[in-house]
Amino acid sequence: MSTKDSVAKAVTIVDDEPLVLDMLIRAARSWEYEVETASTAEGALLSLERRSTPIVVTDLNMPGQGGVWLVRQIRRRWPLAAIIIITAGQDTDAAVECLNAGAYRYFLKPIKLDEFRHALDITLRTCQLQDEHDRYHERLERTVRRQTRKIRRTFLSGIDSLVRTVEARDHYTSGHSMRVRRYSLLLADALNLDEGLRKQLGLAAKLHDIGKVGVPDVILNKPGALTEEEFDVVKQHPVIGERILAPIIRNPNILATIRSHHERLDGRGYPDGLSADRIPLLARVLSVADCFDALTSARAYRSALAVDQSIRLLEEGAGKQFQPEFIREFLEHVLPAIRIRPDADRLSENDLAASAGNSSFVSSLSTD
Ligand SMILES: [Fe+2]
Numbered sequence: 001m002s003t004k005d006s007v008a009k010a011v012t013i014v015d016d017e018p019l020v021l022d023m024l025i026r027a028a029r030s031w032e033y034e035v036e037t038a039s040t041a042e043g044a045l046l047s048l049e050r051r052s053t054p055i056v057v058t059d060l061n062m063p064g065q066g067g068v069w070l071v072r073q074i075r076r077r078w079p080l081a082a083i084i085i086i087t088a089g090q091d092t093d094a095a096v097e098c099l100n101a102g103a104y105r106y107f108l109k110p111i112k113l114d115e116f117r118h119a120l121d122i123t124l125r126t127c128q129l130q131d132e133h134d135r136y137h138e139r140l141e142r143t144v145r146r147q148t149r150k151i152r153r154t155f156l157s158g159i160d161s162l163v164r165t166v167e168a169r170d171h172y173t174s175g176h177s178m179r180v181r182r183y184s185l186l187l188a189d190a191l192n193l194d195e196g197l198r199k200q201l202g203l204a205a206k207l208h209d210i211g212k213v214g215v216p217d218v219i220l221n222k223p224g225a226l227t228e229e230e231f232d233v234v235k236q237h238p239v240i241g242e243r244i245l246a247p248i249i250r251n252p253n254i255l256a257t258i259r260s261h262h263e264r265l266d267g268r269g270y271p272d273g274l275s276a277d278r279i280p281l282l283a284r285v286l287s288v289a290d291c292f293d294a295l296t297s298a299r300a301y302r303s304a305l306a307v308d309q310s311i312r313l314l315e316e317g318a319g320k321q322f323q324p325e326f327i328r329e330f331l332e333h334v335l336p337a338i339r340i341r342p343d344a345d346r347l348s349e350n351d352l353a354a355s356a357g358n359s360s361f362v363s364s365l366s367t368d
Contacts, residue, residue: 003280007033007131009033011033011057012036012048012053013037014039014058015059015062041062042064044058052081053083056083056084057120058072058083060091060098061088067085075101082109082123082126085099087107159203162210163207176293176297177207180286182338185198186201186204187326190330191326205289208290211243212237213239215233238270238271242256256280266321267286314330
């Protein structure tokens with residue numbers, strides 16, 4: 001359909017004087033306008049309800065509600081309609097009032113038909129240009145939305161590749177980020193976090209260990225216990241992650257969550273030693289999910305713990321490492337929704353014995 005066809009060449013003419021109305025109708029039809037008519041303002045509204053036209057031509061002085069009232073009604077209900085006022089010379093104040101209320105232009109009686117035709121044609125063209133402009137904007141908005149979705153998909157694919165690159169260096173952590181994301185979102189649901197926070201948490205969870213690209217393989221895959229110096233290097237991964245992502249992720253909440261995912265409630269975590277609610281909310285949520293997956297997954301330096309052992313360690317960490325309510329919600333609502341593989345290796349009795357009385361045990365198991 002061409003632009004011109006998108007706006008009907010149609011006009012509603014409103015006048016209580018039959019001779020004037022008849023003259024205007026005949027003239028408009030002779031110029032190939034489709035014409036709707038009314039002799040009162042109220043009748044005009046009924047006519048527009050039946051069929052709205054892009055142009056309305058109305059007299060000002062009519063029995064019942066006058067032209068000023070009609071202009072206001074049309075403006076409110078058909079905001080795109082162009083209104084032309086016809087008035088006697090003494091009504092210029094009311095005509096100006098109509099212009100202020102949104103009428104397009106006014107004519108003084110007696111009407112010169114060639115001027116009337118010119119006004120109709122100019123008004124119709126204005127309506128067509130406005131329509132063309134609106135359609136162009138709609139198309140533009142659709143294109144921008146489509147491109148934004150495309151860029152976002154590309155960005156997320158890039159992020160996925162980055163996560164896979166990190167996890168490929170250590171087959172023990174394969175799938176860790178996506179599992180942590182899933183557990184985090186389940187916990188977010190249990191805690192009734194709003195959709196905005198949920199989205200931030202999902203991305204932060206996926207990316208939380210990205211900083212491990214800065215940790216040497218020899219440390220990342222070391223089968224035995226880390227030395228203090230080596231552990232100091234591992235402790236840098238949340239900071240490195242924040243630094244890597246800062247140029248591409250503008251949301252400070254997501255960056256802060258990644259930086260703080262190893263902080264502990266008692267202030268003994270890293271990298272900043274934050275405590276209690278100085279730790280960002282989403283980092284406190286993420287740390288529960290991260291730790292649970294670390295406990296129930298095998299690592300280069302230990303076997304996976306069974307679920308009941310992991311639960312016990314999480315409970316022991318409540319109030320020290322983790323927000324107690326988050327542990328409660330995790331065990332009550334998230335755990336039943338998670339299927340841990342049944343053949344998960346159990347931690348050896350020696351490992352458990354070594355853990356007795358060590359308040360940092362959970363933390364040391366979940367440095368990753
Ligand atoms: Fe980590």
